[in-house]
Amino acid sequence: MLLFNHHSWPLLDPHTFQNLLKACISQRNLLAGKALHALFFKSHNTNHDISTYLSNHFTILYSKCGTLRNARSAFDLTHHPNVFSYNAIINAYAKHALTHIARQLFDQIPQPDLVSYNTLISAYGERGDAVEALGLLREVREKCLAIDGFTLSGVIDACSGRGVGLIRQLHCFVVMGGFDSYASVNNAILTSYSKEGFLGEARQVFHEMGYCGRDEVSWNSMIVACGQHREGSEALALFCEMVRMGLEVDMFTMASVLTAFTSLKDLAGGMQFHAKMIKSGFHRNSHVGSGLIDLYSKCAGSMLECRKVFEEITAPDLVLWNTMISGYTQNEDLSEDALCCFRKMQHVGFRPDDCSFVCVVSACSNLSPSVGNQVHALAIKSDILYNHVSVNNALVAMYSKCGNLQDARKIFDTMPEHNTVSLNSMIAGYAQHGLEAESLRLFELMLQKDIAPNNITFIAVLSACAHTGKVKEGQKYFSMMKEKFGLEPEAEHYSCMIDLLGRAGKLSEAQRIIETMPFNPGSTEWAALLGACKKHGNVELAVKAAVEFIRIEPYSATPYVVLSSMYASAGRWEEAATLKKLMRERGVKKTPGCSWIEIDKKVHVFVAEDTSHPMIRKIHEYMGEMLKKMKQAGYVPDIRWALMKDEEAVTAEEKERKLLYHSEKLAVAFGLICTKEGVPILVVKNLRICGDCHNAIKIISAISGREITIRDTHRFHCFKEGQCSCRDYW
DNA sequence: GTAGGGTTAG
DSSP: OOOOOGGGGGGSOHHHHHHHHHHHHHHTOHHHHHHHHHHHHHHOOOOHHHHHHHHHHHHHHHHHHTOHHHHHHHHHHOSSOOHHHHHHHHHHHHHTTOHHHHHHHHHHOSSOOHHHHHHHHHHHHHTTOHHHHHHHHHHHHHTTOOOOHHHHHHHHHHHTTSOHHHHHHHHHHHHHTTGGGOHHHHHHHHHHHHHTTOHHHHHHHHHHHHHHHOOHHHHHHHHHHHHHTTOHHHHHHHHHHHHHTTOOOOHHHHHHHHHHHHHHTOHHHHHHHHHHHHHHTGGGSHHHHHHHHHHIIIIIOOHHHHHHHHHHOSSOOHHHHHHHHHHHHHSGGGHHHHHHHHHHHHHTTOOOOHHHHHHHHHHHTTSOHHHHHHHHHHHHHTTOTTTOHHHHHHHHHHHHHTTOHHHHHHHHHHSSOOOHHHHHHHHHHHHHTTOHHHHHHHHHHHHHTTOOOOHHHHHHHHHHHHHHTOHHHHHHHHHHHHHHHOOOOOHHHHHHHHHHHHHTTOHHHHHHHHHHSSSOOOHHHHHHHHHHHHHHTOHHHHHHHHHHHHHHOTTOSHHHHHHHHHHHHTTOHHHHHHHHHHHHHTTOOOOOOEEEEEETTEEEEEETTOOOSTTHHHHHHHHHHHHHHHHHTTOOOOGGGOOOOTTOOOOHHHHHHHHHTOHHHHHHHHHHHHSOTTOOEEEEESSOOOHHHHHHHHHHHHHHTOOEEEEOSSOEEEEETTEETTTTOO
């Protein structure tokens, strides 16, 4: 665009120079801008006004082009920075998530104008800091500056995710102030309603905008809202309408449509759409690519496909990398790959942002605790914890999943502020560890502090009640959900209620829930009922639950295994054998039990009766000795838990020996051998802990004087001085 | 000189 050379500079009059710089700014032409900057230094321009004008505009240029360092030095060289260049540099810091520096600069502006306020509000909006954003809004009003659409969309964005009540208030404010004709404001309101789980309200905003009041962003936002609420066909209908109306369809639209397919788990539809996009070249776009990667990782579980998509992208951006990391994270077996991807991303020059950390930290929940510590250290070094509640939340969840409730609480107590997710993570952490009193106390605190609970909060609260048999409380919270907070219970809440009632022995009430719930019950609900039947020995209801379970998930071993062991316990051997035969014929395979433990940053894996570990002889010897002591302390092996192949005729002694070599016992024994007196032990298991192991480890904890924690697929069992944190209610 | 639409935690 700029054809000149520096020799022509003396001939370039200041106004032409100004115009050229303006052109650089509007076209974001960094290269030409830098050339102009070099000329500016050589020019020794004596006109003070023009010189000031130009200095200010160089700050704006660099800020817009995203080169923060250049922007800062241009800003520092400006003797009289005007409000324009202040605003530009504040925005640049905000875009780099350096809100505290943005704030410092804002405080230096002699007379901040509305744009200054808007810029800072949107910076707080980006990090969801409602308190600061609302404070600034108040200031704007006190100064009698006229609020505009930018102000409000920033404030709404900041308040998004803090409960629908706040959004309703803001919506009211918008209508009263006559801002409901601003597309941007309506778009922000629409999105906030959707994020809070209120699709109806989002839809209403969209409809009230009318065709003339909408812009492309409105359509895209509504498509995303539908996708998030699994209204995929509505999303697609909107997309078709957009095309029919001749509206511009861009990368955002494409990405939005993809979220609809993903939420519907409609892989085939998504793939067709992918094919169409290949024809139009959209598939090379990073925005669209992240939608595609999300689709393939969530619906196909195929990271291979994701990698193919990734390789097609012309200019991968940070979001694309984050989506890849998140894809690996969602697949528990690929947590290591998530970590690799995180490293690679940094290697090619991307600085991980809050999202990257959130994804990688949650992958660490499936890895050894020391990896989590390392990533935590990196987060501290990257200075990301101060600014991002989300990363702190992920750390709380990671530490509690890794069995380290103390560190989880430490982070929770030191984080700069709490939001709904923070409370959810901590409440769920306590619930998983069987500390329901702490869980419920925190929930009450949440209500006192006016932090709005959401669907996830209630899952944690209800599961805390279920884990400890607090039926009445559970029922109270279940009805509170809808009555007090307008939250519609989802399938998972019904599962919790079935679990709560079932475990407490109220089987018919649990059955009634499953029969009357407003969805078709899935395998989770039947599994909860089946588990309850096993606990309370109701074979007839168990058969019904198992049949339904198998109908939904024909290849899951759970219903077969549970039901056959129930038959065996009831002495109904023939039926137990028939079931096992059926299982074989149908090719249903039982997942082998497997436990792991980390010693000196190395993970040791044990499979039941596995003899491949180099120290296995020593472990067996140790267990033999331990068994003697255990028996003296009153341990009676519960051979019902020794699941044998039906054709094997086995003696009680053989069964006892098999029990002794269950994976969790081997891992615990290994831990006891390899660590010093008094060091707590953490073992992770891929299935639920077996009843005999539960009993045995209680006794081992007393004999060895150690704290032993087992994390199974349902919860934590923390054994100490002969007792388990679950108080045997599991 | 400033916004709202793609990825993320429980």
